[in-house]
Structure formats: structure tokens, C-alpha cells
Amino acid sequence: MFQRHLRWITNLPRVKPFYAMKCNNTAAVLRMLSALGTGFDCASKAEMELALSLGVTPDRIIYAHTTKPLSHIRYAHTHRVDVMAFDSEDELLKISLCHAQAKLVIRIAVDDSESLIRFSLKFGARLASVGKLLQRAGELTLEVIGVSFHVGSGCTGGLAFKRAIADARHVFDIASLLGFQMRLLDIGGGFSGIGDFQEKFEEFSEVINESLDEFFPPDSGVEIIAEPGRYYVESAFTLAANVIAKRVVVNDVDERDDGEDNISDRVMMYYINDGVYGSLSCITFDPAHSNLEPYLHRAVESSEPRYKSVIWGPTCDSIDRVTENYWIPELHVGDWLLIDNMGAYSVSVSTDFNSFERADIYPVVSAKTWNALNLSHIYGIIQ
Numbered sequence: 001m002f003q004r005h006l007r008w009i010t011n012l013p014r015v016k017p018f019y020a021m022k023c024n025n026t027a028a029v030l031r032m033l034s035a036l037g038t039g040f041d042c043a044s045k046a047e048m049e050l051a052l053s054l055g056v057t058p059d060r061i062i063y064a065h066t067t068k069p070l071s072h073i074r075y076a077h078t079h080r081v082d083v084m085a086f087d088s089e090d091e092l093l094k095i096s097l098c099h100a101q102a103k104l105v106i107r108i109a110v111d112d113s114e115s116l117i118r119f120s121l122k123f124g125a126r127l128a129s130v131g132k133l134l135q136r137a138g139e140l141t142l143e144v145i146g147v148s149f150h151v152g153s154g155c156t157g158g159l160a161f162k163r164a165i166a167d168a169r170h171v172f173d174i175a176s177l178l179g180f181q182m183r184l185l186d187i188g189g190g191f192s193g194i195g196d197f198q199e200k201f202e203e204f205s206e207v208i209n210e211s212l213d214e215f216f217p218p219d220s221g222v223e224i225i226a227e228p229g230r231y232y233v234e235s236a237f238t239l240a241a242n243v244i245a246k247r248v249v250v251n252d253v254d255e256r257d258d259g260e261d262n263i264s265d266r267v268m269m270y271y272i273n274d275g276v277y278g279s280l281s282c283i284t285f286d287p288a289h290s291n292l293e294p295y296l297h298r299a300v301e302s303s304e305p306r307y308k309s310v311i312w313g314p315t316c317d318s319i320d321r322v323t324e325n326y327w328i329p330e331l332h333v334g335d336w337l338l339i340d341n342m343g344a345y346s347v348s349v350s351t352d353f354n355s356f357e358r359a360d361i362y363p364v365v366s367a368k369t370w371n372a373l374n375l376s377h378i379y380g381i382i383q
């Protein structure tokens with residue numbers, strides 16, 4: 001994560017990251033990012049509570065959800081979390097009731113057609129309705145200070161940012177005409193956390209920097225922030241799953257695994273202690289993770305025979321399948337499988353269905369990073 005942060009500040013020097021903690025709210029992740037000086041994008045009262053409990057100051061939090069329960073807005077008011085998003089008149093009415101001093105960003109719907117997971121169907125004001133909404137905010141004497149958007153998670157083309165930044169400029173101009181002092185642009189998330197993604201972070205950054213310089217040049221005085229989630233955590237987590245059970249099926253009949261059958265007739269069924277209802281729910285909703293490739297936590301000889309295998313999660317449900325038609329060497333109960341890039345929308349989405357425990361998390365930090373960030377201080381460890 002340290003390296004990824006350095007990559008961020010090198011490539012997007014004008015954009016301050018506010019980590020989207022919905023992506024992975026493990027305390028060690030939040031502590032590390034807090035030490036690196038990022039802000040935090042919170043979506044709920046509990047997320048704000050968690051960030052504040054770790055010592056994050058309210059000015060480093062944006063309450064970025066546009067559809068908020070009244071009680072959560074009240075919590076933000078009490079704890080001085082002032083910057084929050086809206087995209088409808090009803091939200092404005094709620095905010096004027098519970099947090100009239102809030103500093104608002106209007107979230108706009110943008111073209112997210114190039115992203116793996118799209119959001120503009122659910123969130124964001126259409127450009128055609130922005131003028132009316134801003135007028136209503138004025139009537140309610142609310143302060144609108146900026147614009148936010150999200151090009152969709154797992155964005156595959158940097159030009160989506162260019163189009164969205166141009167749209168945001170248009171909204172800034174409308175708001176300024178209506179008398180608002182606009183000073184914050186939030187370019188959302190969408191950046192991949194995997195090294196060899198379709199378009200590289202550096203290529204995205206180039207498009208973003210050029211667009212910012214064109215539409216929001218440094219002398220405009222506009223502060224630029226983003227809400228990256230995956231970018232920071234996707235590659236930081238590796239899942240280790242244990243084989244808890246095994247069945248060998250030959251021609252649809254269960255066999256003992258010492259039979260003399262033809263290898264190609266066999267299907268090995270393995271059951272591991274994590275699955276779709278646990279850390280691997282991303283298989284069902286996240287195209288970035290639809291083809292997982294678990295690998296053995298031991299050296300594998302190239303001469304070892306491969307068997308057609310199905311890997312199942314531990315629960316009673318048959319949708320709880322991790323891979324199918326997967327050709328790997330034979331596994332045994334007790335073996336460990338590893339899956340890389342499991343930090344995004346994994347542990348934060350997991351359940352304990354069937355009362356199987358959620359995965360334990362073991363943070364590992366290099367001595368260099370530990371010392372550079374003075375993490376002993378963050379963890380309250382006296383040396």
C-alpha cells in the first residue's frame with residue numbers, strides 16, 4: 001500500500017486521495033492510510049465512527065453517500081463531518097433539517113459505460129436537472145461547494161474521466177452563476193488495484209492531469225480530491241483457504257480416490273473454508289474477479305498430473321462455487337490454496353452464512369515501511 005500511495009502522489013500530484021473505506025475497512029488498512037495522510041470517503045455512520053475512532057479528524061472525511069438516513073446525517077452534524085454529497089431535492093431537505101451548515105458537493109451522473117461496475121443508474125443528478133437542484137439548495141440557504149462523480153468501478157478507459165471532468169466544469173459554471181463559491185472537485189474512484197490491468201494507472205493519470213489543467217487549472221484555486229477504493233487495497237491481500245473436504249466423482253459416481261479409473265473421467269470436488277458467502281462474494285458481482293485462479297501453497301512439479309477440479313465454498317448452497325473446470329494437481333484435505341488480489345470488496349462484503357467464521361486477517365508490514373511511517377506510534381507500541 002505504501003508503494004501504491006507513492007505511485008499515486010507521483011502521478012496525480014494535484015489529487016488528494018480520500019480512501020473509500022467500503023472497499024475494505026480492516027483497521028490495519030485504515031491505520032496505514034491514515035499514517036500516509038489520506039482522507040476517507042465514508043458511506044455511513046458506522047464508517048464515520050470507525051474513522052474517527054482511529055484518530056482521523058472530521059476535516060479528512062467526506063460523507064460521500066447521496067442517500068443517507070436522517071440519523072446518520074445527524075451523527076455527521078454532531079461530529080463535525082461537514083462535507084457531504086447529494087443528488088436530489090429530497091436529500092437537500094433532509095440535510096437542511098439535520099445539518100444546515102453542511103458543505104455540499106453535488107454528485108452528477110456521468111458516462112460509466114466503460115466500467116466493470118456501473119453506478120450512474122442508481123446515483124447522480126442528470127446534467128439537465130442540475131440547475132434546478134442548485135437553485136433549490138440556494139432557496140434552502142444551503143452551501144454548495146463542489147461537484148463529485150464516479151466513472152464506475154474498474155474503469156477500463158481514461159477518457160471517461162476526461163468527459164466527466166468536462167461535465168463537472170459545466171456544473172461549476174452553472175453554480176457560480178447562481179452565486180455559489182465552488183472550490184472542490186471530487187473525481188471519485190474507478191482505478192484498478194491490479195498491476196496488469198487493461199489500461200495502466202499512469203495512462204489514466206495522464207488523461208486526468210491534462211483534463212484538470214484544461215478545465216480546472218491550478219490558478220482556479222479548486223481543490224481536487226478522489227475516492228479510490230480498489231486502487232489501494234486490491235493487491236494488498238492474499239487469501240489463504242484450507243481444503244476441508246474432498247470427493248472424487250467418476251462418471252457421476254462417487255469413488256475412492258485410489259481407483260484405477262481413467263484420469264479424464266474424474267472430477268475432483270474440493271471444499272474449502274471460504275467461499276461466495278465469505279471473502280469471495282466478489283465472484284458473483286465483480287467481473288474483475290469472475291475467473292479466480294487459486295494456486296497451491298507448495299511447489300508443484302511440472303510432471304504432476306492435473307485433474308479436472310471443482311472448488312466449492314463451505315456452505316450448503318450450490319451457488320457457493322469458487323471455480324469449475326479448473327485443472328490442477330491433486331489436493332488433499334488440509335492443503336492450502338492461495339488467491340492473490342483479494343483486498344477489494346472481499347472481507348468488507350463477507351457474511352457468516354451457515355455460521356462459518358469470516359476469514360482472520362494477519363497484517364504484514366515491512367520494517368522499512370513500519371519505521372518510515374512511525375507505525376509504532378499509530379499502534380501505541382512503546383519501543
Ligand SMILES: Cc1ncc(COP(=O)(O)O)c(C=O)c1O
Pocket residue numbers: 020022023041064065119150152153154188189190191227228229230231
Ligand atoms: C461513492 C463511491 N466512491 C468511491 C468508491 C470506490 O470505488 P473504486 O473501488 O472503484 O475505486 C465507490 C464504490 O462503490 C463509491 O460508491
